[in-house]
Amino acid sequence: MSDQAAASKALVSQNEDPIAFTEVSAKFGNGHVAFADVTCQFEHGTSTALIGPNGSGKTTLLRMMCGLVPPSQGTICPEPSKKIFALVAQHHGQRGWLPLTVSNVLRMSRFRDRGLIKRLGAADRMLIENAAERLEVSDLDNRQFGELSGGQRQRVMVAQALAHDADVLLMDEPITGLDLPSQETILRIVDEERRRGRIVVISTHHMDEAELCDQVILLANRIVASGTPGEVLTNRNLQEAFGLRMAHGDKDDCVFHGEHDDHTDGIVHVFNDHGHGHDPYDR
Ligand SMILES: Nc1ncnc2c1ncn2[C@@H]1O[C@H](COP(=O)(O)OP(=O)(O)OP(=O)(O)O)[C@@H](O)[C@H]1O
Ligand SMILES: [Mg+2]
Numbered sequence: 001m002s003d004q005a006a007a008s009k010a011l012v013s014q015n016e017d018p019i020a021f022t023e024v025s026a027k028f029g030n031g032h033v034a035f036a037d038v039t040c041q042f043e044h045g046t047s048t049a050l051i052g053p054n055g056s057g058k059t060t061l062l063r064m065m066c067g068l069v070p071p072s073q074g075t076i077c078p079e080p081s082k083k084i085f086a087l088v089a090q091h092h093g094q095r096g097w098l099p100l101t102v103s104n105v106l107r108m109s110r111f112r113d114r115g116l117i118k119r120l121g122a123a124d125r126m127l128i129e130n131a132a133e134r135l136e137v138s139d140l141d142n143r144q145f146g147e148l149s150g151g152q153r154q155r156v157m158v159a160q161a162l163a164h165d166a167d168v169l170l171m172d173e174p175i176t177g178l179d180l181p182s183q184e185t186i187l188r189i190v191d192e193e194r195r196r197g198r199i200v201v202i203s204t205h206h207m208d209e210a211e212l213c214d215q216v217i218l219l220a221n222r223i224v225a226s227g228t229p230g231e232v233l234t235n236r237n238l239q240e241a242f243g244l245r246m247a248h249g250d251k252d253d254c255v256f257h258g259e260h261d262d263h264t265d266g267i268v269h270v271f272n273d274h275g276h277g278h279d280p281y282d283r
Helices: 002-007 058-065 093-097 102-114 122-134 150-163 180-195 207-211 235-242
Strands: 019-027 033-042 046-051 073-077 085-088 168-172 199-203 215-219 223-227
Touching: 019 058, 033 058, 033 073, 033 215, 033 223, 046 058, 046 180, 046 207, 058 085, 058 168, 058 199, 085 150, 102 122, 102 150, 122 150, 150 168, 150 180, 168 180, 180 199, 215 235, 223 235
Parallel strands: 046 199, 046 215, 085 168, 168 199
Antiparallel strands: 019 033, 019 073, 215 223
């Protein structure tokens, strides 16, 4: 089965060094600081959830990991060019006007290795078919990408990222706006990709998604807390990052389901989708 073939595939670059941020800051040209003094590490074979309020620096950190935003201070080791990245962006409605079929969009994932001119080989086609099957978008093959619903489009973009066959899979709010079965599919993929030895990093406003990751980094334009879900998802940390509106109860309560089921009363576990992205008309 093609899934097994993909599972046995080694990492593309053979570079299994973790990605280490050391005292990294992101300051934009207009002087705005998205985050400062971030020190953290991302190991192969692990998943990390970035959580934090709107504007806390999650998207900027993902974009910096793959080299789209340079650090204004600090170091990232190894530099992004040493690994292969796939990024599922938070806003991808902009491509809606392009006259591309789903098949075109998926084939674009192989341009890195094949270029624009060369025909795709059997291995490329297998990667694409496998990714389309896993995201259940095979039947959308001939549809115009721009005509898909927000959730369908999101699943196609995750399939495209998988077919990219990268060392590092970055997904910016991958389950926002998806129905429950699609959310489960994406969560399963996060787990499967990490088991295949990739570095998987997602941003999310969903606590229950963060809980499933090996590491959680709570951002508020700096790192408020990082560690296991049990260490990070405490009321104290969430109050510090989000303010009192997000959580109440004793400060040291942990909102992590796996460890403290009896402390869940009155705590918001799933942050509301905040209305951006995935609107079929936001192009
Ligand atoms: N290109 C840019 N130029 C200037 N400021 C920027 C730029 N990109 C992001 N910012 C600012 O950096 C801060 C962090 O933005 P970022 O998009 O990383 O937040 P986020 O945590 O992903 O938020 P959300 O939950 O809303 O997606 C925000 O204040 C944002 O306005
Ligand atoms: Mg964002």
